[in-house]
Amino acid sequence: MSLQFVVDGLLTGSMIGLGAIGVTLTYSILRFSNFAHGDFMAWGTYATLAVVSAIGATFGKVAPIAPLSFGWPLLVALVVGMAFTALLALLLDRVLFARLRSQGQAIIVVMASFGASMALRSLLEFTFSSRPTYFSRAIQIAMPVGFGIRITPDQIALLLLTAVLVLGVHLLMTRTQTGRSMQALSQNAALARIVGIDVASVVRVTWIIGGALACVAGVMIGILVQIRPFMGFDMLLPMFAAAILGGIGSIPGAVLGGLIIGLAEAGAVQLIGAEWRAAVSFIILMAVLFVRPIGLFGVRER
């Protein structure tokens, strides 16, 4: 068995982990599991793709940055896409989730997110058709780095980007007032309100972070695999499994959970075959639920 699965696993794990951050935040702060999160990913990716083509149409063909397969248009488009996805999440919260939340039945919100997920995904299918597309059709040469492992420049860049983003979110959560308010709200909502935390703004920040990171994860999938309307929906199970494995509410937990699941998936692909990939998340999820339902870094519900 070659060690190549480590690189593949870390990459898949980064995508899952970035998505799982959003899942774990909505779960711990807004107290519902958001089935539409995967579709935020897909919408962000298609938005980024649209901006890339718009830039391509105005400025002509832009040469990619030295060893990478993409140039500055993708970076600009990614920022626009992140903003777009965050706005989409905020909009959906405004018209749907916030109203249902105020009625006080948590599980109705989950159901609404399931309906919204179906509608969002099918809307993508209607607009862009279900045929897969790509950011770039260029083929990159993978560099050998020893131990039988090969890695492309794109992959290195995306792993670094993930590390920076995760570190950034972690610092935001632990070192800033906003982050501390978010933690307070997730630990004890009633007490947080009493000490005067602005719940509405915390909710906004939660959606913005979750949406923006979902977009990044989606674009990563778009660069390394392909872009399809179902790309986000297929990530839903690994993301939920990662969030629960890491412990609901814990950002390092979500990322670590994502990496574990990514590595396990890549290992399983080598050992059993790619068609059973999705079963890995299920097995891990069930194991966690039976053995340690609060996850690696979780805290018991109060």
Place this chain on the structure above:
Amino acid sequence: MDLLGYGAFFLTTALIFSLVTLGLNLQWGLTGLFNVGLAGFVAIGAYTSALLTTPDDAARLGGFGLPILVGWLGAMVVGGIAAALTGMATLRLRSDYLAITTFSVAVVVQLVALNAQKLTGGPFGIGFIPRPFGSLAETPLLFNLSNLAVVCAVTLIAYLALEHLSRSPWGRVLKALREDERAAISLGKSARFYRVQAFAVGGAIMALAGALQAHFTGFIAPDNYLPILTFQVWVMLIVGGSGSNLGAVIGSILVWGIWAGSGTLTSVLFPPEQQARAASLQIVAIGVMLCVILLIRPNGLFGDRPRRPRFGKRARIAEAKSSSGS
């Protein structure tokens, strides 16, 4: 004559849907258990019954050639066990975990149906499933009507049994648990035990519906059990009003009517090459419909009377309203 045949065909499908919806109503409407993987349980039932009743097939396991009734019973048993296991894993945890787990059960069932060729025939599915009254297939009308009669009978039995259950002491415990878990537990009822039972019975009914459908069409494939099925059934239950068995049946017929009708409409309005895109627009419309109903009429057409809030701000508001109204 054609119209009558189509009507029978339509009603048969709608009633099979309503059987799934009845199972979901037991889980969600009566007990408050959230199942977003019901397509998985329907698939389990369909495949179990198909395996038990098809003639021997060298390419895959079994084909045991057993009578159809045995297949249906087997489907209910396997579906019930699968649901019970799912319930045992998650019902001691917060309700969202059940949602996530059922969702992943459906994903895995889909995966097994696609990849375990030896068991399920893979992407091409299983054919030659014996059909009740198969000998009548030469006269389609008679065949459709007799199928409709069978499905009607099964749905009616399930309906009456569920009505009886929900009024029985067992059903009252479930309602009590849904409305006020702490009070019910303080009366000595084990919340988890009752919920696992309800979830298992619901799963068995869904599996039975899957088996009925399999024997009605004579052919099953993994594509029949995509998340869209789960979604359709949820819309049916919410439109009909969760908590009411009658609502579940009527909601199913109504939503299936809208679905089939809009399907015909898109096939008339759009050119053939645009059909796939039009179909996705149909899903968007139904998704928006679900969200709108949740927002403006959460109790559906025949829902349980609204739950009275007992504590907190909403209770005081309700009290103030009722006292000012009287």
